[in-house]
Amino acid sequence: MSDSNTTDFTNPSTFILLGIPGLEAAHIWISIPFCTMYAIAILGNFTILFIVKREPSLHVPMYYFLCMLAITDLVLSTSSMPKMLSIFWFNSREIDFSACLTQMYFIHCFSAMESGILVAMALDRYVAICHPLRHSTILTNPVVAKIGLAVVLRGIMLILPYPFLVRHWTYCRTNIIPHSYCEHMAVVQLACADIRVSSYYGLFVIFLLTALDVFSIAVSYTQILRAIFSIPTKDAQLKTFGTCSSHLCVILTSYIPGLFSFFTHRFGHNVPLHFHILIANVYLLLPPMLNPIIYGVRTKQIWNRVLRLFTHQGT
Template sequence: MQEKPLCIRVGHLLPYSMSDSNTTDFTNPSTFILLGIPGLEATHLWISIPFCAMYAIAVLGNFTILFIVKREPSLHEPMFYFLCMLAITDLVMSTSTLPKMLSIFWLNSREISFSACLTQMYFIHCFSEMESGILVAMAFDRYMAICNPLRYSMTLTNSVVAKIGLAVVLRNGILALPYPFLARQWPYCRTNIIPHSYCVHIAVVKLACGDIRISSYYGLFDLFSVIGMDVFLIAVSYTLILRAIFHLPTKNARLKTFGTCISHLCAISALYIPDFFSSFTQRFGQNVPLHLRVLIATVYLLVPPVLHPIIYGLRTKQIRGRLLQLFSRKET
């Protein structure tokens, strides 16, 4: 009769080697090995170039948004406060993954401690969903500005904006906690090699030798309850917004009013489309090549942080004007 593999709690490190990583007597590791993008190791250096460029754009763009809003008193309004929250979230989400990813691509530094892996997992899920919550707040801002303009300043006071921001942080901070706690409790007795470029929840728990259905079910519950609810609230907001726009008397008024929502709609698309595609390919895309699934999940983390400052920088008149002023001063 075949012996069952020995599984103990995390805390002991076995010396890593590719030859024994899949043996049945493997015990729980204190470090994991991130492969980067499996199957594309030979091109890691080339892949790192666009990733590094995108990270630089994300950091520079989001810091620019924060700098301009802080320096310009006319931008101290609810919409721009929410935009600053979005910029901070983008910075944290990209910085929690890209530096380690680039160290894999450039230095072949693949090891990550179990605690660091769980911490990265928490930050990824917490801040990606925090972005969704902030987009809901921004949809409410657009609803108030278009449907109830006379009550806008009385409703969205600084105190209310701060409470909304706090609610978003608490909601997603709490709901992301089960991910690392569930991942910590499973026994790992197969391998410590994560076929991914960062510690995403589903890729880590798939290495466990126990029944991980609770982790899988919670991931789906979180996806549909948090992201699903946020998408529903945004859809309701824009249904009311569109109804108000269609009641405007002239075509120019309708186009001008709808134009104030374009930036927000682009930001929504930049987050939700890659998010849903990545989540479902990770869980149900067994026929999709592994390297393509990992590449999609990796790009997903960079798309919103890169596109959000570009979208709002180009589409928002106040930010664009302030940027032009800064560059014109430098030239003179």
């Protein structure tokens, strides 16, 4: 029996991404909605950035945080989609080892940043509704910049061990990744070593981010709801709550697919692999596509600027 498949190799020069295992024949068809979602995400998020930059009236904390979210979504989707589409369209499955680690780092780092930005946006809504007269003095531009810097540094530092641990392991069985991008655990599970350090650290990061961020958002919205229900008139309650509805929709689209993908990867052994990979891909595409749509449609200031932009272009 040949030992060619069991030859030890450390830090293989390339990995092979399978795309969506079991659905290779449908890759072309799957690429159509994925490419459409990516195009909408690019157009929508650049539109948000363009409108906020052009409109001085939007130079306030809520829209600064929205711009941070747009930039994060652009990087997050662009880190995975070009390579994914090359697999679907050209069967270009090879990815350099260093490029794989870079992709892994950017995907997980900017996912962590997005979660932090959602917390910052919840804080902004809390101050705006519970302390409206002090909003401009509490969330000044320097404070917003410091919050943004803290979110970025937290993402960078928490995810930094991922590529270093992955590079440390020895890979002696295969370099084929049954995934469409270099997801952390999908790569780590190829190692023929005790990977508990990577696995436990990944769990620690996920639970730290999820517990800390979801708890912070929950506390903010508990106070917000208390303030809303204390408003005497129903119309005023609905109007005030409407200012938070966009953010709540974004939270749901960001956390639900991500948590589902995470738990099925570690514990959903009965979940078909192709279904898990599809959900993991949707997790990287759905929030970047929906976030600008949600804010564009449900936020009057942005929607009016979008209509004005296209109206002026059409005249």
